[in-house]
Amino acid sequence: MPVEVALARLLDMAAAAPILMREEAPLADCMGRVLAEPLVAMLDLPPWPNSAMDGYALRVADSKGQPLPVSQRIFAGQAPHPLEPGTCARIFTGAPLPAGADCVEMQENAIVHDDQRVSFSEPLANGQNIRPQGQETTVGETVLVAGTRLGPIELGLAASLGRASLKVIRRARVAVLSTGDELVEPGQPLGPGQIYNSNRRLLCSWLQRLGCEVIDAGILADDLEMTRAALTGLGNVDLILSTGGVSVGEADWLGHALREEGELALWKLAIKPGKPLTFGHYRGVPVLGLPGNPASTLVTFALLARPYLLRRQGVGDVTPLCFSMPAGFNWPRPGVRREYLRARIELGRVVLYPNQSSGVLRSAAWAEGLVEVREGTTVQEGDRVSFIPLSEVLG
Amino acid sequence: MPVEVALARLLDMAAAAPILMREEAPLADCMGRVLAEPLVAMLDLPPWPNSAMDGYALRVADSKGQPLPVSQRIFAGQAPHPLEPGTCARIFTGAPLPAGADCVEMQENAIVHDDQRVSFSEPLANGQNIRPQGQETTVGETVLVAGTRLGPIELGLAASLGRASLKVIRRARVAVLSTGDELVEPGQPLGPGQIYNSNRRLLCSWLQRLGCEVIDAGILADDLEMTRAALTGLGNVDLILSTGGVSVGEADWLGHALREEGELALWKLAIKPGKPLTFGHYRGVPVLGLPGNPASTLVTFALLARPYLLRRQGVGDVTPLCFSMPAGFNWPRPGVRREYLRARIELGRVVLYPNQSSGVLRSAAWAEGLVEVREGTTVQEGDRVSFIPLSEVLG
Numbered sequence: 001m002p003v004e005v006a007l008a009r010l011l012d013m014a015a016a017a018p019i020l021m022r023e024e025a026p027l028a029d030c031m032g033r034v035l036a037e038p039l040v041a042m043l044d045l046p047p048w049p050n051s052a053m054d055g056y057a058l059r060v061a062d063s064k065g066q067p068l069p070v071s072q073r074i075f076a077g078q079a080p081h082p083l084e085p086g087t088c089a090r091i092f093t094g095a096p097l098p099a100g101a102d103c104v105e106m107q108e109n110a111i112v113h114d115d116q117r118v119s120f121s122e123p124l125a126n127g128q129n130i131r132p133q134g135q136e137t138t139v140g141e142t143v144l145v146a147g148t149r150l151g152p153i154e155l156g157l158a159a160s161l162g163r164a165s166l167k168v169i170r171r172a173r174v175a176v177l178s179t180g181d182e183l184v185e186p187g188q189p190l191g192p193g194q195i196y197n198s199n200r201r202l203l204c205s206w207l208q209r210l211g212c213e214v215i216d217a218g219i220l221a222d223d224l225e226m227t228r229a230a231l232t233g234l235g236n237v238d239l240i241l242s243t244g245g246v247s248v249g250e251a252d253w254l255g256h257a258l259r260e261e262g263e264l265a266l267w268k269l270a271i272k273p274g275k276p277l278t279f280g281h282y283r284g285v286p287v288l289g290l291p292g293n294p295a296s297t298l299v300t301f302a303l304l305a306r307p308y309l310l311r312r313q314g315v316g317d318v319t320p321l322c323f324s325m326p327a328g329f330n331w332p333r334p335g336v337r338r339e340y341l342r343a344r345i346e347l348g349r350v351v352l353y354p355n356q357s358s359g360v361l362r363s364a365a366w367a368e369g370l371v372e373v374r375e376g377t378t379v380q381e382g383d384r385v386s387f388i389p390l391s392e393v394l395g
Numbered sequence: 396m397p398v399e400v401a402l403a404r405l406l407d408m409a410a411a412a413p414i415l416m417r418e419e420a421p422l423a424d425c426m427g428r429v430l431a432e433p434l435v436a437m438l439d440l441p442p443w444p445n446s447a448m449d450g451y452a453l454r455v456a457d458s459k460g461q462p463l464p465v466s467q468r469i470f471a472g473q474a475p476h477p478l479e480p481g482t483c484a485r486i487f488t489g490a491p492l493p494a495g496a497d498c499v500e501m502q503e504n505a506i507v508h509d510d511q512r513v514s515f516s517e518p519l520a521n522g523q524n525i526r527p528q529g530q531e532t533t534v535g536e537t538v539l540v541a542g543t544r545l546g547p548i549e550l551g552l553a554a555s556l557g558r559a560s561l562k563v564i565r566r567a568r569v570a571v572l573s574t575g576d577e578l579v580e581p582g583q584p585l586g587p588g589q590i591y592n593s594n595r596r597l598l599c600s601w602l603q604r605l606g607c608e609v610i611d612a613g614i615l616a617d618d619l620e621m622t623r624a625a626l627t628g629l630g631n632v633d634l635i636l637s638t639g640g641v642s643v644g645e646a647d648w649l650g651h652a653l654r655e656e657g658e659l660a661l662w663k664l665a666i667k668p669g670k671p672l673t674f675g676h677y678r679g680v681p682v683l684g685l686p687g688n689p690a691s692t693l694v695t696f697a698l699l700a701r702p703y704l705l706r707r708q709g710v711g712d713v714t715p716l717c718f719s720m721p722a723g724f725n726w727p728r729p730g731v732r733r734e735y736l737r738a739r740i741e742l743g744r745v746v747l748y749p750n751q752s753s754g755v756l757r758s759a760a761w762a763e764g765l766v767e768v769r770e771g772t773t774v775q776e777g778d779r780v781s782f783i784p785l786s787e788v789l790g
Contacts, residue, residue, distance in 0.1 A: 027581070027596050031603070045755050047590065077577030077617070079587030094577055094687070096588045136755040143757055151789055152604065156597030156689060157756040160590075164582025182472030182489055186422070187559030192474030193491045195442065195555075201422050202551030208426070209547065209790075222472070292489070294551060321740060321763055321784055323718045345716060360440050360531040361552040362538055368716055389716055391786040394546055395604075 001267050002375075003303065003338050006277065010288075010304055011318070013279075014311035017286065019238055021170040027158060030150045032211030032395075033168040034313040039144040041161055044134035049097040050076075053129045056110050057101035058088035060124045067117035074098060088118055097130055104129035137161070147314040149211075151395075169313045175215040175234045176203050177242040179254045180292065181222040198361060199243040199290075199297045206301065207241075209395050210309060220254060227257040231282060238312060240285055241305065244292025254289070258282050264289075270375055272337040273358035274300040293358040299340045299370065302393040320392035322372075324384045325350045331379035338375050342367035343387065350387055364390070397770075398666050398698065398733050405674070405683075405699055406713070409706035412681065414633055416565040422553060425545045427606030427790075428563040429708040434539035436556055439529035444492040445471075448524045451505050452496035453483035455519045462512035469493060483513055492525055499524035532556070542709040544606075546790075564708045570610040570629045571598050572637040574649045575687065576617040593756065594638040594685075594692045601696065602636075604790055605704060615649060622652040626677060633707060635680055636700065639687025649684070653677050659684075665770055667732040668753035669695040688753035694735045694765065697788040715787035717767075719779045720745045726774035733770050737762035738782065745782055759785070 022036040058068060071087035074080045080098035083089055089098050106129060109122045137143055144154060158166055183197040184190055197219055207214045215237055220227050242254055258264045264280030274296035278289035290300045307318035328349030342353045342363035350371050353363035372386040379385055417431040457463060466482035469475045475493035478484055484493050501524060504517045532538055539549055553561055578592040579585055592614055602609045610632055615622050637649060653659045659675030669691035673684035685695045702713035723744030737748045737758035745766050748758035767781040768774055
């Protein structure tokens with residue numbers, strides 16, 4: 001199954017099972033979450049015409065070369081009086097323009113005379129150095145659409161419109177399971193045949209960055225009864241995300257347990273690393289089974305699970321930015337699966353980590369992005385390849 | 396002052412005032428933090444040769460076409476017995492290779508006879524489908540250098556090496572101040588001449604994403620005495636980060652108060668948005684004053700404050716990825732300052748938000764990145780321009 005087919009299916013299923021519950025959250029708790037309703041401006045920005053400079057506000061028609069007296073001083077945060085005809089007002093950046101003024105001259109072009117009157121050395125133009133009311137936003141405009149992910153910029157924008165809280169989609173609740181008798185948690189001694197569980201930390205950290213609530217279900221024992229008990233204990237979650245174990249293998253107790261009370265499809269993805277992916281339902285809860293090799297888990301989470309989870313929360317655009325870059329490597333043998341190689345940019349070219357095996361995350365920690373090499377294609381140095389920065393999928 | 400000169404100065408000052416305190420933190424608390432010492436592999440990965448496939452482990456020399464009995468079954472997590480000569484072992488992906496075996500044949504190429512003996516249809520090669528011990532990492536190798544920022548991938552990698560905690564640099568403690576009598580916090584009513592404070596939310600959210608500890612000092616009143624009191628109350632911080640107010644303006648009480656007990660330099664940066672930047676010290680604590688317009692705050696934080704803060708924590712590479720992309724716009728008039736335009740990628744070309752004024756964050760919320768247009772240059776549609784994805788600077 002080509003990657004884009006798998007992604008389209010997952011996104012369709014996500015759109016068919018949206019998380020609908022909303023809650024009002026203070027801005028400080030909204031990071032990484034998804035806006036549940038449009039953010040509509042309840043005021044004009046700026047709320048009134050104001051000065052873009054430190055200088056003097058006046059009527060252009062009043063300045064015929066003669067010095068003008070200063071009739072008021074207007075700091076930002078003050079409400080000005082209407083401008084007396086034949087005078088100017090000292091004004092500072094961001095301060096409201098007094099009624100009657102139609103231009104601001106910057107202080108560098110003002111001559112302050114001994115009697116404190118001011119004349120202006122340069123020609124004046126109507127509207128100069130004035131930011132008009134509503135230049136950026138007017139009342140009633142939609143500033144952010146529902147389904148927008150909220151980062152520092154969006155939260156700053158909501159604050160600028162006076163919003164102390166926003167209506168957001170409930171956090172997606174994701175249960176993370178690892179399977180395999182060979183897995184041991186870090187910090188414990190390693191027995192014969194055992195390895196440390198890295199996927200749990202990878203996925204729990206990543207899901208938190210994505211704004212999800214993580215239910216860490218630990219390592220499932222390779223035992224049907226205990227697997228059943230663990231699944232039953234998960235409670236009310238939006239997704240069961242497992243790594244390793246869901247396959248056609250003889251020791252696949254998770255697969256057994258899931259099939260007992262739901263359905264499970266094994267997708268043979270044309271993706272490398274990361275061929276086997278399972279998707280199904282357990283008592284109505286979607287289940288996504290990622291392959292257990294760390295680099296496979298990384299690639300399938302980045303390209304499939306992440307967009308699925310964002311779409312469940314109603315995010316429209318779930319596609320990471322991708323850049324066309326010259327290759328600094330050769331890839332002479334066309335593959336039957338689409339490869340996502342761990343890569344960096346050096347001197348404007350994409351170079352590969354020497355060891356692209358799927359066993360550890362070292363290649364990914366070194367990498368700045370993933371290079372996509374499509375099935376059936378080769379790459380020669382200098383050819384353009386698609387590069388997805390890791391920063392685009394990690395947050 | 397060109398942007399690169401300002402950045403180089405800031406990075407020099409950051410390197411001269413590193414945050415030295417370290418602490419051991421559990422992996423779950425390490426997100427976004429900086430590794431204080433190299434992460435060195437304390438074990439080989441994989442720890443032993445293991446099978447890359449579900450299949451059969453055997454000696455190539457034993458397979459001369461005749462069926463072999465299965466002498467053991469080895470699941471992942473089990474310790475195998477040495478392979479009995481003239482037999483094969485059923486083996487599953489990730490399981491340790493039994494001593495004596497020198498190849499693994501995948502189950503698809505195995506014929507299981509009625510008597511349970513197995514023969515192999517394809518030629519066998521020494522080492523095939525075996526992941527050798529230490530293929531990815533061997534004991535003593537430095538896997539991550541000190542100064543590495545820790546994200547999900549790095550934390551997964553540390554877990555794979557058995558680390559439950561890491562030695563990290565203490566979080567940078569950053570006091571965020573906004574100045575200006577015109578500022579009101581979101582959720583409050585707006586008086587005449589007042590606007591909502593957006594920079595506080597922008598910066599507090601962003602700093603948290605960067606792994607900093609934020610001391611939110613709120614809005615300073617435009618009053619010298621209260622400004623002094625607020626500064627004194629900040630306690631022990633690594634950086635005082637202010638927006639607005641630190642300038643040469645008459646109402647600049649923060650500048651007055653800072654100059655009383657330290658020094659403060661005003662840098663006129665050749666950057667747009669974001670010309671005035673101040674840097675100094677207050678009672679020995681570095682002070683960085685960003686301009687108050689939201690888009691100026693955004694650009695100067697992204698390009699100057701963020702790398703400064705990362706370098707204070709010992710991060711080596713603080714440069715965001717930058718991509719050369721064809722322009723989908725014209726920029727006919729060369730500027731005297733370097734411009735950072737809020738932009739998106741559409742059909743492979745960089746397009747600009749129509750309103751590039753610095754007053755609100757709407758352009759940045761729309762944008763996917765910043766386009767750099769260097770001072771003294773113009774851009775014609777189709778020219779290549781530098782594009783910095785926002786994801787590269789937001790996390």
